[in-house]
Structure formats: C-alpha cells, structure tokens
Amino acid sequence: MEYSNVPILVRETTIMKLLYIVNVDWFFISHRLPIALTLIKNGYEVHIACGITDRKNELESLGIIVHPLSITRSGTSFFKEVKVIKEINTVVNEISPDVVHLVTIKGAIYGGLVTRNKNIKKRIVSISGLGFVFIDEGIKARLIRFIVTKLYRLALNTQxxxxxxxxxxDKNTFIENKIINYKQCVLIKGSGIDLNVYKYIPEPQGEKVVMFLARLLKDKGLIEFCEAAVILRKSGFTGRFVLVGDIDLDNPNSISQVELNNYIDSGVVEHWGFLRNIPDVISKANIMVLPSYREGLPKSLIEAAACGRAVITTDVPGCRDAIIPNVTGVLVPAKSSEELQNAILSLCNDDKMRIKMGKEGRKLSELSFDIKDVINTHMNLYKGNI
Structure with a gap:
C-alpha cells in the first residue's frame, strides 16, 4: 500500500484500526479472512488477538498484526480466564482500536467486558452459533448457560x-433472554463463500459417495451419520461413507480416537482427515450430510450447495436456514439414524432428483451466500452505516 504523498504524521492519525478478538487463529482464517483482507486493501490497520496454533506466520504474511493470547476454547480455570481478560485489556490499550469485532463465545464475552467502557467507536459481535452450552441439557451445561447469559448481557448491551x-x-433467543435489544441485531446468513472458487462441479460417476464434512463432534451428528452407515451397510448398500475432518480434543463433544477407529476398522466409514482444498474434496461427493443438533449457519452446507451438491441436514436452527427444504436438500429430525439412512437411500436412488437439488443449491448460493455481499455488509457495519 503506497502513501508516498502523505506525511507520516497524517498517515498515523487517519488510518482506521480494527481489532478482531477470536478464540483461535484457524477459525478466523476459515470464517473471517476475506473480510480482513478487504479491510487492508481499503487502508485499515488490522489486528487480531487470538489463541495461536500453527497459522500465525500465515496471518502475518498477509499484513495482519497478530497478538497471541493464552485463551483456550474449553478452559474453565478461573485464574487462567482472568489472565486472558487481562491480556485482552493490554492489547486493547496498546492498539486503541477504532472498531473491535468480537467472535466466538469467549471473544464476545471477554472482549465485550474489556471494551465496554473504552473509547471505541463501534463494537461488532458475531454470534456464529450458541454452541454446546445452549444445546446440552446436563446440569453443568445449564449452570454454565445461566452464567454465560448474564455475562453476555453485561458485555454486549451498549449503544x-x-x-x-x-x-x-439465535437472534430471538438473545432478545427473549434480554441479553440485547432488537435494534442491535443484524442478520447475515453465514460467513459467505467465494463463488469463483466454489464452482458448480458435476457429480462423480461410480459408487455414491456420502460425505460428512466437519469437525468430528458428536453434537454435529457424527454418531448418527456412522450409525446410518451401519444400517445401510447391513441392508446391502454399496456406497461409500466418508468423514472429512479431525477429532477436536479441546471440545467436550469430540468423538474419541477409539470410537473413531471402531467405525473405520469395521469398514463402515472412511476417514480422510482434515483437508484444505475443500472444492476439490466436495467434487468427490454425491451428497453432503450434516445431521447436527444446532448450528449458526454451517459453512460446509453452503459450500456444498455452491458446488452443486444436494444436502441432507437436520430440522434445527442454523441447519434448516442453510437449505430450501425439498428444493436444495432434505431435512430430517435430529438424533435419528433411521430417518437419516432413509433420506440417504432415497437420494442415492434418485439421480434425477439429487442432481436437480444440486443445481438449485447453486442458485441459492448465488442469491444468498456470495462473499461479496457479506463483505459489503461488514464494511458498512464498521463504518457505522448500519
């Protein structure tokens, strides 16, 4: 970026600074990177405070200033969490951002508490889904949910x-629980996809490939997917069931390595692991399946739609928002392997319907999920135009 005709003093006082606060670097890259790169092209100074895996150098090479945090997604130690809040406070004081964008539960709550009374022009918060805390009905989850609701209210309810x-x-849940007021709400369906990268791809020939593309979490319906595969295998179905994604040990709902190996060793499913070239991965599938218990708006489903794949997912918040039922895909009840296997068998046996759904999915992605529209909305939010 060239500023050859602009005095250094003026440059420093006119550059807008934006700070993202996120739990981990890879999630930011997956869901927010195109927005950050657009900001840089438009003269913003972009910072991110987050937990670090192996993606720090990648972010810095793109011009993003990285501030490592000791934040973990599953940590609940009081003293460690207080330490993270202090780290965030230090970063905010050092940068003095004009805008902060808070992402994920801890990013929203901790970042919201730290920045609530700071001299910051605009605070943007992304609720990407309510997570296992709002899904699980165990005693621990209900207690955490009560605390999280109180903290959300304190952190986010400002003008x-x-x-x-x-x-x-999810929007109505926040309003009904008096966490925020309706005037604060903006609806953006997903993180968007680059339609020039995710192109329509004809289905592969041969055995049908039924794909699960997500972290290997039980609350994403992984067990139901594998059990549906078991049922269909026993009935003589000859298609392939493929898992694309890895175990997530930082998430309490992750499948264990032993459980995963049992399904793989029995020949029920194939595990392709974590793969980066998602359009190429989806090109190898005939159907995309995500039988999740609840989502924000699952990226894998809109990626599949953009590539022309019919989708089977559950009739729950987030998942049902990603498809047009019986047009781009099929809805089944959550936690039902039997209903899931019926839907898989039906779509595998009906080539005409499946291909038609894939084409309609592409139309839906062009209409509702274009990354350009998502970026434009974010830019208007950062500028205070919304």
Missing amino acids: NTKIIFQNET
Whole structure:
C-alpha cells in the first residue's frame, strides 16, 4: 500500500484500526479472512488477538498484526480466564482500536467486558452459533448457560454495539433472554463463500459417495451419520461413507480416537482427515450430510450447495436456514439414524432428483451466500452505516 504523498504524521492519525478478538487463529482464517483482507486493501490497520496454533506466520504474511493470547476454547480455570481478560485489556490499550469485532463465545464475552467502557467507536459481535452450552441439557451445561447469559448481557448491551446473527432463532433467543435489544441485531446468513472458487462441479460417476464434512463432534451428528452407515451397510448398500475432518480434543463433544477407529476398522466409514482444498474434496461427493443438533449457519452446507451438491441436514436452527427444504436438500429430525439412512437411500436412488437439488443449491448460493455481499455488509457495519 503506497502513501508516498502523505506525511507520516497524517498517515498515523487517519488510518482506521480494527481489532478482531477470536478464540483461535484457524477459525478466523476459515470464517473471517476475506473480510480482513478487504479491510487492508481499503487502508485499515488490522489486528487480531487470538489463541495461536500453527497459522500465525500465515496471518502475518498477509499484513495482519497478530497478538497471541493464552485463551483456550474449553478452559474453565478461573485464574487462567482472568489472565486472558487481562491480556485482552493490554492489547486493547496498546492498539486503541477504532472498531473491535468480537467472535466466538469467549471473544464476545471477554472482549465485550474489556471494551465496554473504552473509547471505541463501534463494537461488532458475531454470534456464529450458541454452541454446546445452549444445546446440552446436563446440569453443568445449564449452570454454565445461566452464567454465560448474564455475562453476555453485561458485555454486549451498549449503544455502540451491533450483534451479527446467522439465523433468526439465535437472534430471538438473545432478545427473549434480554441479553440485547432488537435494534442491535443484524442478520447475515453465514460467513459467505467465494463463488469463483466454489464452482458448480458435476457429480462423480461410480459408487455414491456420502460425505460428512466437519469437525468430528458428536453434537454435529457424527454418531448418527456412522450409525446410518451401519444400517445401510447391513441392508446391502454399496456406497461409500466418508468423514472429512479431525477429532477436536479441546471440545467436550469430540468423538474419541477409539470410537473413531471402531467405525473405520469395521469398514463402515472412511476417514480422510482434515483437508484444505475443500472444492476439490466436495467434487468427490454425491451428497453432503450434516445431521447436527444446532448450528449458526454451517459453512460446509453452503459450500456444498455452491458446488452443486444436494444436502441432507437436520430440522434445527442454523441447519434448516442453510437449505430450501425439498428444493436444495432434505431435512430430517435430529438424533435419528433411521430417518437419516432413509433420506440417504432415497437420494442415492434418485439421480434425477439429487442432481436437480444440486443445481438449485447453486442458485441459492448465488442469491444468498456470495462473499461479496457479506463483505459489503461488514464494511458498512464498521463504518457505522448500519
């Protein structure tokens, strides 16, 4: 970026600074990177405070200033969490950002508490889904949910704060619990996809490939997917069931390596692991399946739609918002392997319907999920135009 005709003093006082606060670097790269790169092209100074895996150099090479945090997604130690809040406070004081964008539960709550009374022009918060805390009905989850609701209310309910929701149900949950007011809400359906990268791809020939593309978490319906595969295998079905993604040991709902190996060793499923070239991966599938218990708006489903794949997913918040039922895909009840296997068998046996759904999915992605529209909305939020 050239500023050859601009005095250094003027440059420093006119550059807008934006700070993202996120739990981990890879999630930011997966869901927010195109927005950050557009900001840099438009003269913003972009910072990110987050937990670090192996992606720090990648972010810095793109011009993003990285501030490592000791934050973990599953940590609950009081003293460690207080330490993270202090780290965030230090970063905010050092940068003095004009805008902060808070992402994920801890990013929203900790970042919201730290920045609530700071001199910040605009605070944007992304609720990408309510997570296992709002899904699980165990005693521990209900207690955490009570605490999280109180903290959300304290952290987010200010006039300079806009909250991005990916589906109406999550938005209504926040309003009904008096966490925020309706004037703060903005609905953006998903993180968007680059339609020039995710192109329509004809289905592969041969055995049908039924794909699960997500982290290997039980609350994403992984067990139901594998059990549906078991049922269909026993009935003589000859298609392939493929898992694309890895175990997530930082998430309490992750499948264990032993459980995964049992399914793989029995020949029920194939495990392709974590793969980066998602358009190429989806090109190898005939159907995309995500039988999740609840989502914000699952990226794998809109990626599959853009590539022309019919989708089977559950009739729950987030998932049902990603498809047009019986047009781009099929809805089944959550936690039902039997209903899931019926839907898989039906679509595998009906080539005409499946291919038609894939083409309609491409139309839906062009209409509703284009990354250009998502970026434009974010830019207007950062500028205070929304």
